[in-house]
Amino acid sequence: MSTPATTPTWRLLEPPRADRLDAPDAWAYHGIAAVEREVALADLGHDDFPPRAVDILVGDLHPERARRYRWVAVEGDDGAPRVVGHGVLLLPVTDNRHLAVVRIAVLPSHRRQGIGSAIADRLRRVALTEGRTTVFAEVEFAAEPPADAPDALAPAEGAGHVSADLPGMRFARRAGLRLEIVSRRSVLDTPLPDGVVDGFVAEAAAHAGDAYRVHTWQDPAPQEWVAQLAGLEQKLSEDEPNGGLALEVERWDGERIREEEAKRAERGKSGLVAVAEHVATGTLAGMTLLVFAHDRPELTDQDSTVVLPEHRGHRLGMLLKAVNLREHARLRPGTRRISTWNNETNAPMLAINTALGFRPAGGSAELQATLADVVPLSRT
Ligand SMILES: CC(C)(COP(=O)(O)OP(=O)(O)OC[C@H]1O[C@@H](n2cnc3c(N)ncnc32)[C@H](O)[C@@H]1OP(=O)(O)O)[C@@H](O)C(=O)NCCC(=O)NCCS
Structure with a gap:
């Protein structure tokens, strides 16, 4: 983590839960959705996929299959703080109980100040306390690099490439996660x-x-x-x-x-x-x-x-x-757009999609680590 030269403007907290989006306590749902939208626009150039506030709320209201722990980095007023970064740990409940699925996103204006690291370390501790053993994370990208690009990284098994220079890739690999899969997003223009x-x-x-x-x-x-x-x-x-x-x-x-x-x-x-x-x-x-x-x-x-x-x-x-x-x-x-995701090795499904007219449109890198091998990132 880069140690901020000045006192950080942000602080971490566990956001309140709400059962409706118009409740006063629902500020975090709106704030997390706003962060995800801004991150998608900056990193991917569109906002087709970021979860909306209602998507996040409904996930929290239904812990039957997966429980979620959240941390947010906020600035400003205690009543309705502004969310500048967030992290969620998704813990499957009825199967895959070894997994802790992590998502962290920080506003571009607030990156390299240690926010991602501080959130990652808190989520890591929760995953350990919960007895989880494997961590998954995903890094989305706007376009696959050519295989011979200097920063192109290929997964151990299978096809596809991702740029090792993406902030998310740098961050996740520094924490000890390995690239397992590259998933292709494909779009059908309609x-x-x-x-x-x-x-x-x-x-x-x-x-x-x-x-x-x-x-x-x-x-x-x-x-x-x-x-x-x-x-x-x-x-x-x-x-x-x-x-x-x-x-x-x-x-x-x-x-x-x-x-x-x-x-x-x-x-x-x-x-x-x-x-x-x-x-x-x-x-x-x-x-x-x-x-x-x-x-x-x-x-x-x-x-x-x-x-x-x-x-x-x-x-x-x-x-x-x-x-x-x-x-x-x-x-x-x-x-106007129908989107789908496939592992780059899934030739039969990709062949059907290509025949139907789907075109490649970026994708995601799927990373994994044994929790015991995940490195704490904060220096403080
Ligand atoms: C990945 C992300 C969460 C990092 O947030 P952040 O608050 O900037 O992270 P930190 O400041 O704690 O960075 C920790 C370390 O990660 C690495 N890192 C992060 N961004 C980097 C970048 N753009 N270039 C190089 N290294 C980077 C560095 O090692 C950094 O330590 P340093 O600043 O001391 O060199 C943020 O870039 C983001 O929201 N990306 C889009 C979403 C995503 O890909 N999430 C990751 C998977 S869950």
Whole structure:
């Protein structure tokens, strides 16, 4: 940590919790969202992804699957201080109980004053007290550097590169975290020209044949599919290539599907789902999920997609995505960008996305360390 030459203008505190955004105690939710937005605009050049105050609040109101500890760096008045940096430690509760997932962000105007270090050290102590053993962190970037750039860093397993000079990379590596994965963000610019999606649907449907029937819905899922949908989400967590990240299979059941739908609704979001039913057995062979916020009509995220191993090779991945995109275009004609993230090693999924017209648009570096190896950063 650079020792400030003068007395720091900031101080750290554990922010109060609130149950509504218009409560006086909700200042931290608004302040954290403002920091994340400013950091995204400065570091990525857009604010498509930073969590909004409601996203942060809803996460805190639902500790059933993951508990969150927060610290904020603030300046000014005690009643409604200004947040200049924040950190959150996310602790999964029902699976992956060895993990402590860290996020720290500091306003560009307040960097290199030791704020990130001070927050990291507090979160490290909480993770130790909680008995966690593995730390995850993510650093987002606007563009992948060319493989031969002097600062290009490649993960031990797999493809992709990230600049080792990014502030987040310098910071996380100094704390002892290693790069495990580079995830590519891809963007599909919409609307697609007339007939393009129909063409993908027709081509994939011709391969899949009559053995499969596609169903779509907007949240909530029909009760008859909920248990199988949970099975597909669990399978995704088992099969998704995650390099050397120490991830356990997530435990999914119908209740968890309902919880996720309820949280989306509380955040003002909806999921649009397409599933492929194997007609002969009535089983779901695969699913895909688009998620959007109702008050941001220009943006949508392409979330989970999975096809069960015994049903692969029939173009179901393409069929599901194309049918869901067609449905999405009907429901949200004003959308301009659909974003998705894939591990750079996930060739089958990247191939489908590229064929659909998704273009690379930056991404994220996934870092990991054994908690015992994480180095305290503050010198004080
Ligand atoms: C990463 C981040 C949180 C660091 O916050 P910060 O308050 O500037 O961090 P500190 O002042 O405590 O820096 C600690 C050390 O990290 C390293 N570091 C941080 N930023 C750096 C930079 N721009 N260049 C080189 N080293 C840097 C240095 O070793 C620094 O120590 P020093 O200043 O004594 O050289 C901030 O840059 C940020 O918000 N980045 C965007 C979000 C992100 O990537 N988060 C990281 C993953 S959770």
